[in-house]
Amino acid sequence: MLTSTDAIALKVTPYSESSLIVQLFTRDLGKVTVIAKGARRQKNPAGAILEPMSLLTVDFYHKTSRDIQTLKDVSLASGALKIRRDLKKLSLGLAITEVIAGVIAEDDPAPILFRLTWKVLQSLETTEGFDHLLFLFFLLQLAIHTGFKPNLETCSSCGKVLKTAVFSNNSGELECPSCNRETGLVLGGHGLAMLRKLTVTHIENLGELTGPREETENAVSFLTAFLEFHIEGLHKLKAPEILRQIGI
Protein backbone atom coordinates (compact mmCIF):
# COMPACT_ATOMS: atom_id res chain seq x y z
CA MET A 1 0.00 0.00 0.00
CA LEU A 2 1.36 3.43 -0.89
CA THR A 3 1.34 5.61 2.21
CA SER A 4 1.84 9.34 2.33
CA THR A 5 2.57 11.03 5.65
CA ASP A 6 4.54 13.77 7.34
CA ALA A 7 7.72 12.50 8.94
CA ILE A 8 10.73 13.60 10.95
CA ALA A 9 14.07 12.06 10.01
CA LEU A 10 15.76 10.69 13.12
CA LYS A 11 18.74 8.75 11.88
CA VAL A 12 20.33 8.33 8.49
CA THR A 13 22.77 5.54 7.71
CA PRO A 14 24.55 4.94 4.41
CA TYR A 15 23.70 1.57 2.90
CA SER A 16 25.58 -0.05 0.02
CA GLU A 17 27.13 2.16 -2.66
CA SER A 18 24.14 4.33 -3.35
CA SER A 19 21.36 4.01 -0.80
CA LEU A 20 20.42 5.36 2.60
CA ILE A 21 18.54 3.72 5.43
CA VAL A 22 16.44 6.31 7.22
CA GLN A 23 14.71 5.96 10.55
CA LEU A 24 11.61 8.13 10.51
CA PHE A 25 9.09 9.29 13.06
CA THR A 26 5.95 9.40 10.94
CA ARG A 27 2.71 11.10 11.88
CA ASP A 28 0.52 8.17 10.84
CA LEU A 29 2.55 5.08 11.68
CA GLY A 30 5.00 5.96 14.42
CA LYS A 31 8.54 4.75 13.87
CA VAL A 32 9.22 3.55 10.34
CA THR A 33 12.49 2.55 8.71
CA VAL A 34 12.77 3.16 4.99
CA ILE A 35 15.40 2.58 2.36
CA ALA A 36 16.00 5.44 -0.06
CA LYS A 37 17.46 3.76 -3.09
CA GLY A 38 19.92 5.82 -5.09
CA ALA A 39 19.81 8.66 -2.56
CA ARG A 40 23.59 8.77 -2.24
CA ARG A 41 24.16 9.41 -5.91
CA GLN A 42 25.49 12.91 -6.34
CA LYS A 43 22.64 14.21 -8.49
CA ASN A 44 19.86 12.82 -6.33
CA PRO A 45 18.31 15.66 -4.29
CA ALA A 46 16.84 13.19 -1.78
CA GLY A 47 20.33 12.73 -0.34
CA ALA A 48 20.54 16.34 0.79
CA ILE A 49 17.00 16.30 2.20
CA LEU A 50 17.33 13.09 4.17
CA GLU A 51 19.16 14.28 7.24
CA PRO A 52 18.42 13.98 10.94
CA MET A 53 15.97 16.68 12.08
CA SER A 54 14.60 17.30 8.57
CA LEU A 55 10.82 17.79 8.54
CA LEU A 56 9.50 15.86 5.55
CA THR A 57 6.56 14.56 3.61
CA VAL A 58 7.26 11.00 2.51
CA ASP A 59 5.58 8.50 0.21
CA PHE A 60 6.51 4.89 0.73
CA TYR A 61 5.22 1.43 0.01
CA HIS A 62 4.09 0.04 3.33
CA LYS A 63 4.07 -3.68 3.95
CA THR A 64 3.70 -4.72 7.58
CA SER A 65 5.56 -7.95 6.88
CA ARG A 66 8.72 -6.01 6.08
CA ASP A 67 11.14 -4.39 8.52
CA ILE A 68 12.32 -1.86 5.98
CA GLN A 69 9.92 -0.03 3.71
CA THR A 70 10.82 1.35 0.31
CA LEU A 71 10.77 5.13 0.01
CA LYS A 72 9.16 6.30 -3.20
CA ASP A 73 9.22 10.05 -2.87
CA VAL A 74 10.26 12.67 -0.35
CA SER A 75 9.86 16.42 -0.10
CA LEU A 76 11.15 18.86 2.45
CA ALA A 77 8.83 20.90 4.66
CA SER A 78 11.67 22.41 6.66
CA GLY A 79 15.36 21.58 6.77
CA ALA A 80 17.85 22.04 9.57
CA LEU A 81 19.68 24.91 7.87
CA LYS A 82 20.17 27.31 10.76
CA ILE A 83 20.48 24.39 13.17
CA ARG A 84 23.42 22.94 11.27
CA ARG A 85 25.46 26.13 11.72
CA ASP A 86 25.05 26.33 15.48
CA LEU A 87 26.68 23.85 17.83
CA LYS A 88 24.15 24.46 20.59
CA LYS A 89 21.15 23.99 18.29
CA LEU A 90 22.76 20.93 16.73
CA SER A 91 23.43 19.27 20.06
CA LEU A 92 19.97 20.01 21.40
CA GLY A 93 18.36 18.88 18.15
CA LEU A 94 20.27 15.61 18.21
CA ALA A 95 19.30 15.20 21.84
CA ILE A 96 15.64 15.59 20.85
CA THR A 97 15.99 12.91 18.17
CA GLU A 98 17.72 10.57 20.62
CA VAL A 99 15.02 11.01 23.25
CA ILE A 100 12.08 10.65 20.87
CA ALA A 101 13.63 7.62 19.14
CA GLY A 102 13.74 5.92 22.54
CA VAL A 103 10.08 6.68 23.25
CA ILE A 104 8.21 5.85 20.04
CA ALA A 105 7.62 2.39 18.61
CA GLU A 106 6.93 0.82 15.26
CA ASP A 107 3.32 0.57 14.12
CA ASP A 108 2.31 2.72 17.05
CA PRO A 109 1.20 6.17 15.94
CA ALA A 110 1.82 8.93 18.47
CA PRO A 111 0.28 12.00 16.82
CA ILE A 112 0.60 14.27 19.85
CA LEU A 113 4.29 13.45 20.34
CA PHE A 114 4.73 13.87 16.61
CA ARG A 115 3.25 17.36 16.70
CA LEU A 116 5.35 18.22 19.74
CA THR A 117 8.61 17.08 18.15
CA TRP A 118 7.78 18.75 14.83
CA LYS A 119 6.94 22.07 16.50
CA VAL A 120 9.98 22.04 18.76
CA LEU A 121 12.38 21.28 15.89
CA GLN A 122 10.69 23.95 13.80
CA SER A 123 11.15 26.49 16.61
CA LEU A 124 14.75 25.45 17.12
CA GLU A 125 15.30 26.25 13.44
CA THR A 126 13.43 29.53 13.36
CA THR A 127 13.89 31.15 16.76
CA GLU A 128 16.86 32.57 18.58
CA GLY A 129 17.78 32.98 22.22
CA PHE A 130 15.89 30.28 24.11
CA ASP A 131 17.18 27.00 22.76
CA HIS A 132 17.59 25.46 26.21
CA LEU A 133 14.05 26.43 27.17
CA LEU A 134 12.80 24.74 24.03
CA PHE A 135 14.55 21.55 25.03
CA LEU A 136 13.14 21.82 28.54
CA PHE A 137 9.67 22.41 27.07
CA PHE A 138 10.10 19.31 24.91
CA LEU A 139 11.13 17.13 27.87
CA LEU A 140 8.32 18.39 30.08
CA GLN A 141 5.62 17.98 27.43
CA LEU A 142 7.00 14.54 26.63
CA ALA A 143 6.63 13.57 30.29
CA ILE A 144 3.09 14.92 30.39
CA HIS A 145 1.96 13.20 27.19
CA THR A 146 3.50 9.86 28.01
CA GLY A 147 1.60 9.86 31.31
CA PHE A 148 4.48 10.73 33.61
CA LYS A 149 3.70 14.31 34.52
CA PRO A 150 5.96 15.08 37.49
CA ASN A 151 4.23 16.29 40.63
CA LEU A 152 5.92 19.65 41.04
CA GLU A 153 3.70 20.80 43.91
CA THR A 154 4.04 18.46 46.86
CA CYS A 155 6.55 16.01 48.33
CA SER A 156 5.65 12.49 47.30
CA SER A 157 6.50 11.20 50.79
CA CYS A 158 5.10 13.67 53.33
CA GLY A 159 2.80 15.71 51.11
CA LYS A 160 4.24 19.09 52.15
CA VAL A 161 4.45 21.85 49.56
CA LEU A 162 7.79 21.68 47.75
CA LYS A 163 10.13 24.64 48.09
CA THR A 164 13.14 22.65 46.98
CA ALA A 165 12.85 19.26 45.31
CA VAL A 166 15.16 16.26 45.49
CA PHE A 167 14.90 13.60 42.82
CA SER A 168 14.46 10.23 44.49
CA ASN A 169 16.46 7.50 42.85
CA ASN A 170 14.20 4.96 44.56
CA SER A 171 10.72 6.12 43.67
CA GLY A 172 11.54 8.34 40.71
CA GLU A 173 9.42 11.08 42.30
CA LEU A 174 10.12 14.49 43.80
CA GLU A 175 10.63 14.71 47.53
CA CYS A 176 11.41 17.45 50.01
CA PRO A 177 14.93 17.70 51.50
CA SER A 178 13.69 16.51 54.92
CA CYS A 179 12.32 13.27 53.47
CA ASN A 180 15.23 12.68 51.11
CA ARG A 181 18.80 13.11 52.28
CA GLU A 182 20.42 11.54 49.23
CA THR A 183 23.02 13.65 47.52
CA GLY A 184 21.17 13.31 44.24
CA LEU A 185 19.76 15.93 41.92
CA VAL A 186 18.31 18.96 43.62
CA LEU A 187 16.01 21.50 42.02
CA GLY A 188 15.83 24.88 43.73
CA GLY A 189 12.91 27.24 44.06
CA HIS A 190 13.66 29.06 40.79
CA GLY A 191 13.87 25.81 38.85
CA LEU A 192 10.64 24.50 40.35
CA ALA A 193 8.85 27.75 39.58
CA MET A 194 10.15 27.67 36.04
CA LEU A 195 8.93 24.12 35.47
CA ARG A 196 5.52 24.92 36.95
CA LYS A 197 5.20 27.90 34.65
CA LEU A 198 6.45 25.89 31.72
CA THR A 199 3.63 23.35 32.09
CA VAL A 200 1.14 26.07 31.17
CA THR A 201 3.16 28.07 28.65
CA HIS A 202 2.53 27.83 24.92
CA ILE A 203 5.56 27.08 22.76
CA GLU A 204 5.23 30.44 21.04
CA ASN A 205 5.49 32.29 24.33
CA LEU A 206 8.62 30.62 25.64
CA GLY A 207 10.52 33.87 25.12
CA GLU A 208 8.57 35.35 28.03
CA LEU A 209 10.02 32.80 30.43
CA THR A 210 13.36 33.88 31.69
CA GLY A 211 15.58 32.54 34.37
CA PRO A 212 19.23 32.10 35.16
CA ARG A 213 20.83 29.83 32.58
CA GLU A 214 22.12 27.44 35.25
CA GLU A 215 18.56 26.95 36.48
CA THR A 216 17.42 25.94 33.01
CA GLU A 217 20.35 23.56 32.65
CA ASN A 218 19.71 22.15 36.10
CA ALA A 219 16.04 21.66 35.25
CA VAL A 220 17.09 19.84 32.05
CA SER A 221 19.25 17.42 34.08
CA PHE A 222 16.43 16.94 36.57
CA LEU A 223 13.81 16.20 33.91
CA THR A 224 16.18 13.96 31.97
CA ALA A 225 16.76 11.84 35.08
CA PHE A 226 13.00 11.78 35.67
CA LEU A 227 12.29 10.57 32.11
CA GLU A 228 15.13 8.04 32.17
CA PHE A 229 13.61 6.60 35.32
CA HIS A 230 10.05 6.31 34.04
CA ILE A 231 10.24 5.62 30.33
CA GLU A 232 11.39 2.25 29.15
CA GLY A 233 13.79 2.69 26.25
CA LEU A 234 15.46 5.75 27.75
CA HIS A 235 17.89 4.00 30.09
CA LYS A 236 20.98 6.09 29.80
CA LEU A 237 20.74 8.93 27.36
CA LYS A 238 23.97 9.95 25.65
CA ALA A 239 22.90 13.42 24.57
CA PRO A 240 22.83 15.13 27.97
CA GLU A 241 26.35 13.87 28.59
CA ILE A 242 27.44 15.23 25.21
CA LEU A 243 25.77 18.55 26.01
CA ARG A 244 27.60 18.67 29.32
CA GLN A 245 30.94 17.90 27.74
CA ILE A 246 30.39 20.40 24.98
CA GLY A 247 29.73 22.90 27.72
CA ILE A 248 26.56 24.50 26.35
Add this chain to the structure above:
Amino acid sequence: MTPYPPSLERVIQSLVKLPGIGQKTARRLGFFLLTAEKEDVIEMAKSLEDLTKYIQFCENCHSIAEGSLCEICKDPHRDQGTICVVEEPADIFIFERTGFRGLYHVIGGVLSPLDGVGPDDLNLQDLLKRASTAKEIILAINASIEGETTTLFLTKLLADQDVTVTRLARGLPVGGNLEYVDDLTISRSLSERVKVNNG
Protein backbone atom coordinates in the same frame (compact mmCIF):
# COMPACT_ATOMS: atom_id res chain seq x y z
CA MET B 1 14.21 -25.60 5.13
CA THR B 2 17.13 -28.03 5.18
CA PRO B 3 19.96 -26.46 7.12
CA TYR B 4 23.25 -25.88 5.35
CA PRO B 5 26.26 -27.93 6.48
CA PRO B 6 27.64 -26.19 9.61
CA SER B 7 30.90 -25.07 7.97
CA LEU B 8 29.02 -23.36 5.13
CA GLU B 9 26.57 -21.83 7.57
CA ARG B 10 29.51 -20.37 9.52
CA VAL B 11 30.87 -18.69 6.40
CA ILE B 12 27.45 -17.29 5.55
CA GLN B 13 26.98 -15.88 9.04
CA SER B 14 30.44 -14.26 8.84
CA LEU B 15 29.68 -12.67 5.48
CA VAL B 16 26.37 -11.30 6.72
CA LYS B 17 28.30 -9.15 9.20
CA LEU B 18 29.85 -7.18 6.31
CA PRO B 19 28.18 -3.85 5.49
CA GLY B 20 25.70 -4.00 2.63
CA ILE B 21 25.53 -7.81 2.62
CA GLY B 22 22.20 -9.42 3.39
CA GLN B 23 21.37 -13.11 3.91
CA LYS B 24 20.70 -13.66 0.22
CA THR B 25 23.98 -12.22 -1.02
CA ALA B 26 25.86 -13.98 1.78
CA ARG B 27 24.42 -17.32 0.67
CA ARG B 28 25.35 -16.63 -2.95
CA LEU B 29 28.91 -15.70 -1.92
CA GLY B 30 29.11 -18.75 0.32
CA PHE B 31 28.21 -21.06 -2.55
CA PHE B 32 30.61 -19.20 -4.82
CA LEU B 33 33.47 -19.88 -2.40
CA LEU B 34 32.63 -23.60 -2.54
CA THR B 35 33.23 -23.65 -6.28
CA ALA B 36 36.21 -21.26 -6.36
CA GLU B 37 39.83 -22.46 -6.60
CA LYS B 38 40.86 -23.90 -3.26
CA GLU B 39 44.16 -21.92 -3.21
CA ASP B 40 42.31 -18.66 -3.74
CA VAL B 41 39.98 -19.34 -0.84
CA ILE B 42 42.87 -20.31 1.43
CA GLU B 43 44.79 -17.20 0.39
CA MET B 44 41.73 -15.11 1.22
CA ALA B 45 41.38 -16.70 4.64
CA LYS B 46 45.09 -16.24 5.30
CA SER B 47 45.05 -12.58 4.24
CA LEU B 48 42.12 -11.95 6.58
CA GLU B 49 43.99 -13.59 9.41
CA ASP B 50 47.11 -11.51 8.65
CA LEU B 51 44.97 -8.40 8.62
CA THR B 52 43.98 -8.98 12.23
CA LYS B 53 47.54 -9.97 13.16
CA TYR B 54 49.59 -7.19 11.59
CA ILE B 55 47.33 -4.19 11.21
CA GLN B 56 47.08 -1.97 14.25
CA PHE B 57 46.33 1.67 14.85
CA CYS B 58 49.09 4.24 14.50
CA GLU B 59 50.05 5.61 17.91
CA ASN B 60 50.33 9.10 16.54
CA CYS B 61 47.40 9.60 14.14
CA HIS B 62 45.17 6.52 14.74
CA SER B 63 45.28 5.53 11.11
CA ILE B 64 45.98 1.93 10.20
CA ALA B 65 49.60 0.80 10.39
CA GLU B 66 51.80 -2.24 10.37
CA GLY B 67 53.85 -1.44 13.44
CA SER B 68 53.41 1.36 15.93
CA LEU B 69 53.58 4.21 13.38
CA CYS B 70 51.90 4.44 9.97
CA GLU B 71 53.80 5.13 6.73
CA ILE B 72 52.66 8.74 6.68
CA CYS B 73 53.75 9.56 10.25
CA LYS B 74 57.10 7.86 9.57
CA ASP B 75 57.79 10.03 6.51
CA PRO B 76 60.08 12.99 7.48
CA HIS B 77 59.47 14.74 4.15
CA ARG B 78 55.85 15.49 4.88
CA ASP B 79 54.73 18.87 6.22
CA GLN B 80 54.79 18.19 9.96
CA GLY B 81 52.92 21.39 10.83
CA THR B 82 49.69 20.71 8.96
CA ILE B 83 47.23 18.15 10.29
CA CYS B 84 44.16 17.10 8.36
CA VAL B 85 41.47 15.73 10.72
CA VAL B 86 39.31 12.94 9.27
CA GLU B 87 36.66 10.54 10.55
CA GLU B 88 38.00 7.20 9.40
CA PRO B 89 41.31 5.81 8.11
CA ALA B 90 39.69 5.26 4.70
CA ASP B 91 39.25 9.04 4.35
CA ILE B 92 43.02 9.50 4.36
CA PHE B 93 43.33 7.76 1.03
CA ILE B 94 40.85 10.21 -0.49
CA PHE B 95 43.05 13.16 0.50
CA GLU B 96 46.21 11.37 -0.56
CA ARG B 97 44.79 11.26 -4.10
CA THR B 98 44.56 15.08 -4.11
CA GLY B 99 48.30 15.41 -3.46
CA PHE B 100 47.96 16.65 0.13
CA ARG B 101 51.34 16.21 1.86
CA GLY B 102 50.70 17.08 5.47
CA LEU B 103 49.85 14.70 8.31
CA TYR B 104 46.50 13.32 9.40
CA HIS B 105 44.57 12.64 12.55
CA VAL B 106 41.79 10.06 12.58
CA ILE B 107 39.15 10.80 15.23
CA GLY B 108 37.40 7.48 14.67
CA GLY B 109 33.82 8.58 14.05
CA VAL B 110 31.50 11.51 14.69
CA LEU B 111 29.48 12.69 17.67
CA SER B 112 26.16 10.87 17.53
CA PRO B 113 23.83 10.61 20.53
CA LEU B 114 21.61 8.05 18.75
CA ASP B 115 24.60 5.77 18.33
CA GLY B 116 25.85 6.51 21.81
CA VAL B 117 28.99 8.24 20.57
CA GLY B 118 30.17 11.09 22.77
CA PRO B 119 33.40 13.13 22.86
CA ASP B 120 35.11 10.53 25.06
CA ASP B 121 34.60 7.88 22.40
CA LEU B 122 36.63 9.83 19.82
CA ASN B 123 40.40 10.37 19.61
CA LEU B 124 40.24 14.01 20.63
CA GLN B 125 42.60 14.32 23.58
CA ASP B 126 45.73 13.55 21.60
CA LEU B 127 44.51 15.76 18.78
CA LEU B 128 44.60 18.62 21.26
CA LYS B 129 48.12 17.60 22.22
CA ARG B 130 49.25 17.47 18.60
CA ALA B 131 47.56 20.80 17.87
CA SER B 132 49.77 22.59 20.39
CA THR B 133 52.80 22.13 18.14
CA ALA B 134 51.06 22.43 14.75
CA LYS B 135 50.65 25.43 12.42
CA GLU B 136 47.32 24.46 10.93
CA ILE B 137 44.52 22.03 11.67
CA ILE B 138 42.25 21.25 8.72
CA LEU B 139 38.85 19.90 9.74
CA ALA B 140 37.90 17.53 6.91
CA ILE B 141 34.89 15.76 8.36
CA ASN B 142 31.86 14.67 6.36
CA ALA B 143 29.13 17.27 5.95
CA SER B 144 26.43 15.16 7.60
CA ILE B 145 24.51 16.59 10.57
CA GLU B 146 26.64 14.54 12.96
CA GLY B 147 29.79 15.51 11.06
CA GLU B 148 28.83 19.16 11.26
CA THR B 149 28.25 18.82 15.01
CA THR B 150 31.71 17.32 15.34
CA THR B 151 33.35 20.03 13.23
CA LEU B 152 31.76 22.80 15.30
CA PHE B 153 32.64 20.97 18.51
CA LEU B 154 36.30 20.69 17.45
CA THR B 155 36.33 24.34 16.42
CA LYS B 156 35.22 25.24 19.94
CA LEU B 157 37.69 22.84 21.50
CA LEU B 158 40.61 24.25 19.50
CA ALA B 159 39.60 27.89 19.91
CA ASP B 160 42.05 28.59 22.72
CA GLN B 161 45.04 27.03 21.00
CA ASP B 162 47.65 28.96 19.10
CA VAL B 163 46.97 27.23 15.80
CA THR B 164 45.11 28.14 12.64
CA VAL B 165 41.95 26.06 12.28
CA THR B 166 40.41 25.69 8.84
CA ARG B 167 37.62 23.62 7.39
CA LEU B 168 36.93 22.36 3.90
CA ALA B 169 35.23 24.93 1.70
CA ARG B 170 31.50 24.45 1.36
CA GLY B 171 30.69 23.27 -2.08
CA LEU B 172 30.72 19.74 -0.86
CA PRO B 173 27.16 18.45 -1.09
CA VAL B 174 25.15 18.84 2.11
CA GLY B 175 25.01 15.50 3.87
CA GLY B 176 27.72 14.42 1.48
CA ASN B 177 30.04 11.61 2.35
CA LEU B 178 33.57 12.35 1.14
CA GLU B 179 33.84 8.86 -0.24
CA TYR B 180 31.34 9.68 -2.97
CA VAL B 181 32.59 13.09 -3.99
CA ASP B 182 34.88 13.27 -7.00
CA ASP B 183 38.58 13.99 -6.52
CA LEU B 184 38.44 17.36 -8.25
CA THR B 185 35.75 18.65 -5.86
CA ILE B 186 37.69 17.36 -2.86
CA SER B 187 40.87 18.90 -4.12
CA ARG B 188 39.14 22.25 -4.68
CA SER B 189 37.44 22.25 -1.28
CA LEU B 190 40.83 21.54 0.27
CA SER B 191 42.68 24.31 -1.54
CA GLU B 192 39.85 26.79 -0.88
CA ARG B 193 39.52 25.83 2.77
CA VAL B 194 38.34 28.56 5.08
CA LYS B 195 39.67 29.77 8.37
CA VAL B 196 37.37 29.28 11.35
CA ASN B 197 39.39 30.75 14.23
CA ASN B 198 41.86 33.50 14.93
CA GLY B 199 44.85 31.29 15.70
